[in-house]
Amino acid sequence: MDDMMRSMDCLKMAATFHNAALASTMCTGRTLGEDREPIWVEGSSKTPEPPLPEESPAPEPKNETPLLPEIDFEPNISCFPDLQDINASIVRRELAEEGKRCVRQQLKAIKDKQDALRMSRETQQRKEERQSDQLQQKALRERNESLLIQKADQMTAAQLEAQQREQSAQRQQIDQKLHKLALEGVSRCQRRFNQKYEGIAKILLSLDQETVKVCAAQNAQLKELGQKFEQLVSSVKMGNCEIQSQFLCSIIKAEECCKSLDALEMDIIKQLAEFSEQIQQQLKMEAAKKLEEERQKQQQQQEEQRQKLEEQQKLEEQEKLRKEKEESEAKEKQQEAETAKAEAANVHVPLEPKSQDVPPAPTASSTCVHPDRLKFYNDILALYQSKVDAIKPLQTEESLKQYRTGCQRAINLPLNAISAVSPQHLAQNFDKLYSFFAGQPTKVMNGGTITINDHPLARDYCMLLMAKKFVSQTETAICSNPQAAFPFASVIITFWKLLPDFGKVFLAYMYKESPFLVPYVIPQQQGQTPEQYLKTIGYRLTDKNELEKPDIYLKRQTGIARLYAAVIISQGRKAAGPDECFELNEGWLWLAHMVHVKPLPDISATMIMEILQTLGFELWRTYGKQFVKLLLYIQNIYMPQLAAYDEGGPKTRLEMLLAKFLRERQIAQAVGVLPPGFW
Structure with missing residues (x-):
């Protein structure tokens, strides 16, 4: 377009030069300029205007150059073109200008269209470029995202694999722990199951063939239960549990087997009791038949005697007339004989009492204590007194006060902490006590150390001190919490095995607090006041120098009885050895002797009830029918004797407890x- 415009300007200049060349031929001088007057066309009516005042000539444009040489002559009028030509030239020039304007406008419109097209093309191109850039960026982003996804998948797979390995390791550890727990739980159940199984087997072996036939179904069930439990134990030992919950299920199954065995034992006992009742009923029926037969025989004999009497009456009637005098004499003699017999009978009837109506009169000592138990009691107290007398130099010497305090601290701290929280806790406190008795140094408050070997009398002194401390626990921990008796009893039994004299000293303290554990009902001496007598059977004085109340006394005696019974049935530490030092027969002997000594109000019923609640299960399992007979003896014979002295609450509670045991046939x-092997 610029080239076209320049071309148009060139065309314009060429036309101008052409016209000027034509006009120059007709002119002889200069005709233009401000200093020249206009040349008018000939015939014009107009007069020329006066010349304007001279003014300074206008400066010529710097870029204007003359096209023709300046002619210094005056032109003629004839040298000017015609007006029409001038108008025509003007018109042509205007037309040319108008054409140029049109051309310019068209060219401008074309240029605008081209600019618009170029702008639209550039916009479209930029848009396409942006779209292509966006597509490239999108493709790049997708490629980066795919790479990130691949890396994330790889990292996730690696993490998942690591987690799976970690989970598998944790699962193996959990399986091992669960397997160990299952083994421990099943082993405990196995010991209990084996003991119960052996007890039932002994019961069945002790029966005769007819009685065993009655329990044939229970015997088969016992064998099946034993096989089932053995399979369970073998599967747990082999660890054949695919799911973790099966380990816990094995413990539950073992517990269920033990419960089933307990139920089977009760079923056998119930079956045997029913069988024994049937036998007794049969015996009663046979005895009734024999009585009936004897009654019939007596009736027959009476009938025969009546017939004989009738025959004799007939004979007497026949001979009545002939022997009236003799009959009268005979009647008189007969009456005299009957009178004599009646008198003799009245004299001898009181001299033939039934042995079951009047019990044999016991000796004075047997009503208070059995001679064997009294001898054992005296031996225990003699040993205790000898040790007390031996340690008096250590106990009274003032310079050894700090040493005695250290010994007390070395015993009291671990002993007060004894509990069944865990096997480790119980073993730790026992080790502290036993290490002190073994001669190991123990720290005291001032930072020093002491040993039991620092004084020759220290061992007996500490033994007495520890026994007394164990007995004192009955007043604090055991009275309020009966379960606390068993961890103390387990430690006592362990020390008893390791230090035999300790067990005797412990019994001496128990008998001093409660002579009814012998059992020994100390009789009231002549001239002894009631307060003095109550002191001899265990009553204490309060701070006001008064006797303690009966309910406090009975509560303390209950705690002592619980600890005594717990010592009888508790087992010591496994490492201490299997020797038994205070077995279950001590509980049987105590109960058998207690029902044969003189009963006292409240205390007798309280002691029997506490012993039965703690030892009844083991006594019934061990002695079976004999223990049931002992319970029946207590209910039928001892309780009426106790009722003559006691009508209080303990006696009533004992009656209800006995009735419950005999009604349910179990305790x-x-x-x-504590289970066997607890620590």
Whole structure:
């Protein structure tokens, strides 16, 4: 377009030069300029205007150059073109200008269209470029995202694999722990199951063939239960549990087997009791038949005697007339004989009492204590007194006060902490006590150390001190919490095995607090006041120098009885050895002797009830029918004797407890008993 415009300007200049060349031929001088007057066309009516005042000539444009040489002559009028030509030239020039304007406008419109097209093309191009850039960026982003996804998948797979390995390792550890727990739980159940199984087997072996036939179904069930439990134990030992919950299920199954065995034992006992009742009923029926037969025989004999009497009456009637005098004499003699017989009978009837109506009169000592138990009691007290007398130099010497305090601290701290929280806790406190008795140094408050070997009398002194401390626990921990008796009893039994004299000293303290554990009902001496007598059977004085109240006394005696019974049935530490030092027969002997000594109000019923609640389960399992007979003896014979002295609450509670045991034909195991091998 610029080239076209320049071309148009060139065309314009060429036309101008052409016209000027034509006009120059007709002119002889200069005709233009401000200093020249206009040349008018000939015939014009107009007069020329006066010349303007001279003014300074206008400056010529700097870029204007003359096209023709300046002619210094005056032109003629004839040298000017015609007006029409001038108008025509003007018109042509205007037309040319108008054409140029049109051309310019068209060219401008074309240029605008081209600019618009170029702008639209550039916009479209930029848009396409942006779209292509966006597509490239999108493709790049997708490629980066795919790479990130691949890396994330790889990292996730690696993490997942690591987690799976970690989970598998944790699962293996959990399986091992669960397997160990299952083994421990099943082993405990196995010991209990084996003991119960052996007890039932002994019961069945002790029966005759006819009685065993009655329990044939239970015997088969016992064998099946034993096989089932053996399979369970073998599967747990082999670890054949695919799911973790099966380990816990094995413990539950073992517990269920033990419960089933307990139920089977009760079923056998019930079956045997029913069988024995049937036998007794049969015996009663046979005895009734024999009585009936004897009654019939007596009736027959009476009938025969009546017939004989009738025959004799007939004979007497026949001979009545002939022997009236003799009959009268005979009647008189007969009456005299009957009178004599009646008198003799009245004299001898009181001299033939039934042996079951009048019990044999016991000796004075047997009503208070059995001679064997009295001898054992005296031996225990003699040993205790000898040790007390021996340690008096250590106990009274003032310079050894700090040493005695250290010994007391070395015993009291671990002893007060004894509990069944865990086997480790119980073993730790026992080790502290036993290490002190073994001669190991123990720290005291001032930072020093002491040993039991620092004084020759220290061992007996500490033994007495520890026994007394154990007995004192009956007043604090055991009275309020019966289950606390069993961890103390387990430690006592362990020390008893390791230090035999300790067990005797412990019994001496128990008998001093409660002579009824012998059992020994100390009789009231002649001239002894009631207060003095109550002191001899265990009553204490309060701070006001008064006797303690009966309910406090009975509560303390209950705690002593619980600890005594717990010592009888508790087992010591496994490492201490299997020797038994205070077995279950001590509980049987105590109960058998207690029902043969003189009963006292409240205390007798309280002691029997506490012993039965703690030892009843083990006594019934061990002695079976004999223990049931002992319970029946207590209910039928001892309780009426006790009623003559006691009508209080303990006696009533004992009656209800006996009735419950005999009605349910079982006694629940005491709560809190430590399982065998607990520590």
